[in-house]
Amino acid sequence: MKRDELTLDLPLAQQAQQVDFQLVARQQTMTKALQLCQTLSGKDDAQFYGPKGIVKDQAQWSRIMGPSSHNFPHDKLNLFMDLAGNEAPLLWMLHARGYDPASLRKMESATERRLRLTEEALAAERNKVQVLTNALNGRTS
Structure with missing residues (x-):
């Protein structure tokens, strides 16, 4: 070939x-x-x-x-x-x-939807970490 x-x-x-x-x-x-x-x-x-x-x-x-x-x-x-x-x-x-x-x-493709959901979940986790970090440092949000 x-x-x-x-x-x-x-x-x-x-x-x-x-x-x-x-x-x-x-x-x-x-x-x-x-x-x-x-x-x-x-x-x-x-x-x-x-x-x-x-x-x-x-x-x-x-x-x-x-x-x-x-x-x-x-x-x-x-x-x-x-x-x-x-x-x-x-x-x-x-x-x-x-x-x-x-x-x-335009409609989201399956890949775009997975990416969006992953980014939203990551942002929520980052928010939780920030709240916990603030609580540990004696700050209120």
Whole structure:
């Protein structure tokens, strides 16, 4: 087996870039929101098609993102936003459906929840230690 065959292509989770909601809200269609998403990414078309992209080839990508607005493969929307590094289409859909994006928040992952609970427990233990230390030193809290 060659060394190249042993290489795994693991995507790195990236923090999505912040997008101005007012800019997204000015887009009149979902296609415009998709185009904005790509523009904000700073990436050219070639990074969105091919074996690991949204569609197979450049012609197909051009038809989707061009003025003819062929249908975007909706099952690839998450991949598209991951590749672009922003969530402009999601924000556009929220706006189009009448949601306030400021009132929404992402759900905690299992790891984030464990970390939060551990940090809360640690803070409670530190508080107990402080209370006991104060009591031993004759101070009241």
